[in-house]
Amino acid sequence: MSRLRLPASMESFGLFRSFVLEELERTGELDDLVPKVDLVLEEVLVNAIHYAYPGAHGELEVECLSESPGKFRVTVKDWGIAFNPLDQAPPDLSSDVSSRQVGGLGIFFVTQMTERLHYEYRDGGNVLTMWFQKNGGN
Amino acid sequence: MELKNQKQDKFFIVEVSGRMDAISAPEFEKSCLEWIQQGESTLLVDLAGLEYMSSAGLRSILVVGKKLKSVGGSLSFSSLAPTVAHVFSISNFASMFPVHESLEKALGNS
Numbered sequence: 001m002s003r004l005r006l007p008a009s010m011e012s013f014g015l016f017r018s019f020v021l022e023e024l025e026r027t028g029e030l031d032d033l034v035p036k037v038d039l040v041l042e043e044v045l046v047n048a049i050h051y052a053y054p055g056a057h058g059e060l061e062v063e064c065l066s067e068s069p070g071k072f073r074v075t076v077k078d079w080g081i082a083f084n085p086l087d088q089a090p091p092d093l094s095s096d097v098s099s100r101q102v103g104g105l106g107i108f109f110v111t112q113m114t115e116r117l118h119y120e121y122r123d124g125g126n127v128l129t130m131w132f133q134k135n136g137g138n
Numbered sequence: 139m140e141l142k143n144q145k146q147d148k149f150f151i152v153e154v155s156g157r158m159d160a161i162s163a164p165e166f167e168k169s170c171l172e173w174i175q176q177g178e179s180t181l182l183v184d185l186a187g188l189e190y191m192s193s194a195g196l197r198s199i200l201v202v203g204k205k206l207k208s209v210g211g212s213l214s215f216s217s218l219a220p221t222v223a224h225v226f227s228i229s230n231f232a233s234m235f236p237v238h239e240s241l242e243k244a245l246g247n248s
Binding site for chain 1: 159160161190192193194196197200201203204207208221225228229230233234235
């Protein structure tokens with residue numbers, strides 16, 4: 001398992017991304033998961049960077065692991081305000097430009113592009129674990 | 139992300155390449171709003187060179203789409219790569235905006 005802990009800021013975003021994608025590419029056979037992992041990671045990290053520590057500084061920690069053949073796991077932790085992404089209302093998916101609400105798609109993509117998601121508030125922090133399965137769904 | 143633009147007949151064509159993510163999407167939004175401000179109202183966004191789009195990209199597209207709608211303009215897209223097409227599809231953006239297979243078809247279709 002590899003782990004990286006950095007300040008919760010957009011400056012860290014590229015470093016977290018390289019860290020996870022390099023780990024995923026090292027597993028070789030999981031190459032085809034790159035687009036999904038890339039997207040889900042951005043949605044989760046940007047969300048945490050923007051909302052976990054309102055008006056304050058904090059850190060994020062990302063862990064990743066090739067769990068078994070074809071299965072990759074990513075865990076994102078923060079120690080900010082409690083936020084369960086699995087509890088959010090579904091996004092507005094209507095096709096009318098004028099009335100459609102802006103936003104809410106990030107979490108939706110996370111739910112659509114992972115095989116499984118698990119959230120818990122543990123030891124004073126949010127812990128979101130995401131599993132990606134080769135050739136699974138979407 | 140790189141943006142190029144050109145005028146062809148009534149179309150103001152914006153070619154976007156690279157990645158449209160939380161870092162680059164605001165630049166796309168700002169540029170489009172400036173072009174609209176300058177009087178362009180028929181935007182055709184060609185995504186042939188775009189390899190990645192996140193919800194931040196869609197957010198900017200929706201802002202631009204709403205602005206164009208309010209001035210009686212239009213926003214359409216062409217040449218989506220499979221990963222971008224997937225994001226358009228599950229977010230229902232593919233029903234909200236006209237999406238053409240290629241730039242040529244988009245120009246010929248209206």
